[in-house]
Amino acid sequence: MTRVTDLDLSADAADLLEQLVDIESVSKNEQRIADAVQAALLPLTHLTVTRHGNTVVARTDLGHPERVVIAGHLDTVPVNDNLPAVRDQAEGTDVLRGLGTCDMKGGVAVMLKIAAGVPAPNRDLTFLFYESEEIETEFNGLFLLAQSDPDLLRADFAILMEPSDAVIEAGCQGTLRVDVIARGERAHSARSWKGVNAIHRAGEILDRLNAYQARMPVIDGLEYHEGLNAVFVNGGVAGNVLPDVCTVSINFRFAPDRSEAEAAAYVKELFAGFECEITDSAPGALPGLDRPAAKEFVEAVGGEVNPKFGWTDVARFSALGVPAVNFGPGDPMLAHKQEEFVPLEQVYRCEAVLRTWLGA
Template identity: 50%
Template sequence: MANSELSFPVVDLFCDPVGLTAALVDIESPSHEEKTIADAIEHALRQLDGVLVDRVGNTVVARTDRGLGQRVILAGHCDTVPIAGNVPSTRGLDDQGRDTLFGCGTVDMKSGLAVYLNAFARLAADPALRYDLTLVCYEGEEVASVYNGLGHVHTQRPELLVGDVALLGEPSGSMIEAGCQGSIRLKVVATGVRAHSARSWLGKNAMHALAPVISNIAAYQATKVLVDDCLYHEGLNIVHCESGVATNTIPDEAWMFVNFRFAPNRSVDQALEHMLEVLDLPEGVRFEVDDAVPGARPGLDRPVVQELIAATGGKVRAKYGWTDVARFSELGIPAVNFGPGDPSFCHKKDEQCPVEMITEVSQVLLDYLRGSTPPAV
């Protein structure tokens, strides 16, 4: 619903989480363009009584302060990958015949954000609430870590991120995905000498200089690692490659991005050392670190996390992709991913989330925060 006096849509945090998901999806918010959705979320949260609301850039933080002894952080990003003709949202049946929401962000992660916003609004003044709550709706998760709003809050307002456990609304198939893998992205660059392809011996082909590195990566066998009873699957891949001047010219520069997703038993330095050992860069080929973030161990032994596991019926698995649980892990706060949606639909044009997953995560979260009896499994 829109208000002609406001420059952003008005969202109802108390409506059904499915409807709230659709409303958030319909507010386009690709990375670096989160102002409108941040304005809408901030406005809605400021209507709640007894709630403290802060804003850092386009990241909105809301907190209860009821002296409940322990604090649960509910965090979710409000940005998406670029729109691909999949906004506004639609509703229909998926290929399994399930009632489903379609659209950019339905999985990653406006459904999780909607569930967390709804739970915060409904429980902020509820006498049954067991823990004080901090809600973080942050910008810039889908791009380089320098833009990450959660990181900005950590740097500028660290007191806002104090808590006993953090839940990330990343898509996890309605179960707990523990920890996360780390990620390093290297830019690997080769230089050569430009020449006419008819006289190629007068030049040096930069693309050819990358050939042994490409072969090393293609031959790499990914490792599966068991960490705290969670199985992580590493991966080393070329994700982007560029070279070329003209169709009759030997290229004098070639470069590629190489991404290593590593299990949380490795530090960033250990992962980089392993990566360079595999790449075995020849003379004349250099690298620079484009992005590097650590992983996070599962942390499933904490009592407050055990209570959430019980509420989900014990459904736990490892998180393969990097998420901001790693940032909380660095702060000494145990964190898990818990949200609706199948992660395999992230970033796809046909991104979709079954309605039943949104409803299930919402109910489990409410039961957990109220201390209700876990649902039967």
Template identity: 50%
Template sequence: MTDAPAPAATLPDLATTDPVELTRALCDLPSVSGDERAIADAIETALRALPHLEVLRDGDAVLARTTLGRASRVVIAGHIDTVPVQGNLPTQLRHDDAVGEVLWGRGTVDMKGGVAVALHLAATVTEPAVDVTYAFYDHEEVEADKNGLGRIARRHPAWLAADFAILGEPTAGHVEGGCNGTMRLEVATTGRTAHSARAWRGHNAIHDLAPVLAALAAHESETVTVDGLDYREGLNAVGIGGGIAGNMIPDAAVVTVNYRFAPHRDAAAAEAYVRAVLADALADLPDVTITVTDVAEGARPGLDHTVAAAFVRAAVAATGAEVNPKYGWTDVARFSALGVPAVNFGPGDPNLAHADDERCPTAQITDVAAALRAWLAPAS
């Protein structure tokens, strides 16, 4: 006899299950990056049972959308994968004297709460005030070239067409608009090797980095207002290397620079800005090179857009949410690259993402669901 195949993973009824219990069910399904097939199958099956939605799939990314002919369309998105489990599943409900009921376990913060809220709304808000595309995607916690949202943007950009997008990343129930961009550059100097007892016969490449480090240390980062939010930039040395041996003058050295830039700049403008900051420091250095090794552009929040403004009003009224800029980079930038302004809004403290004690107050899940419902179905 051969073993019977394992039963397919399933989710409880999306329309009747509380978002907290749905979060728990999602967390307890296998979903570490690269192993999303079971949870994607379960999500697809649950969504296909809803006749008011058109369901699309690419790999382990599943999208569902209304087609009501509304004047505007929004995307509500979230990734379905997690980082590896560290003995923190299955989930547990616990009590915390400070915040009340708390859901513990991998994915409770990053970001099954946001996914559960989106699935529940997809099932229960059948006549939203705007057309909605719900996007659930794979491989967010690994290399960027595997990211399911990026894959959809390349293969099926029309699937993500919208006037506004919300990414359910953890924000502790506050609205974080857009995100800063990030760029890494290597500033490399060259010298000439010599015995350190006869240093005058060489040229010290490490010493040539001194004016570069001084320029970075003296630099005062800007705060830039974009769509009503104040984005604080940062320009810093984050790594340095050079040297051959303890008795040799180094002939090469490099400092790695990270620039976190406000979303009013694109990558070309960000690189030009860094070069301008370092121009005087580099002016007298021989054979210095600046190489961009990594860049991800930021995202404008678009809070001046009618749809976005209505969302912010609903979120603030429903939960008292604060509206802040997002300093770190998130997948909202992928929407921005498609011309769709976006914000981050989801339950869970982002400082607990990936932690062994990952946990989320259940009230945040409920509050985020209430805020989104108030926006999507204001008359309900």
């Protein structure tokens, strides 16, 4: 039996973060860290703690009219010679380097400090420490909870503690992947006039991409920037054969005021005359900054809000009618990098903001 690693929830947030980082938790290997989180939370009498696979849920039940979910994933991408954690400096700022410091154990450390240190919050809270965010949806702890226990995700507002440089990033873009297929007719390259080169036909697909003008809608005062880009081109049979198929794989990052169906219809219209096969799709999330809890949280953070460029699990909450924002320590541009680190002052700032907002 694997010994449960002790986590000291009374420790400084930076020390707690170092403890978390030194528990290796690559996706699908989260049992040890989930055991540690569960063991640390179980003695806290103001919380009801349950386990769902390697996802740990802790809830208050104080009878408040408002409930807020605070969520963070426990897993990381694979180790890249970046464990154990190391204290260091970057541009004169104290940082912690190591796998998961930024994405997103800095946020998990803050969650644990709030769960332990705010026993009587002014809102009821649900803490979700979930598994397998970094891999396929079928393993994602939030996805699995939404299937098995959707009530655990229901709330008036949700905060996903993904790295956001300790400022609010509201909502998120949707994402759609589509294969646009150009067809031709095979022929020997020495007699090319006897066939139709599918790769040459695919040039029109690229021309349409080059002519694309990005839409930039303003939603809740935030300007989102759409993007449509080829990410793969696949075609060819042999060095002396005209190919009869060429596929351009395209990723469309669309603003959250479009539905998945609207995004798919837009892409298919843009590439009319070519076959389009949708290979992957996920909805965006509207900011929802008009909700009372969101407004008060924005005020607590200082009023600065940015749109989220990219897709995060806030979309899972949005699908349940729960407005959600990203708010956590760390630069999202450092996520998954070998040199990943988190500024410790951002860890402390996120903890302080949440304590203030929750009335501690």
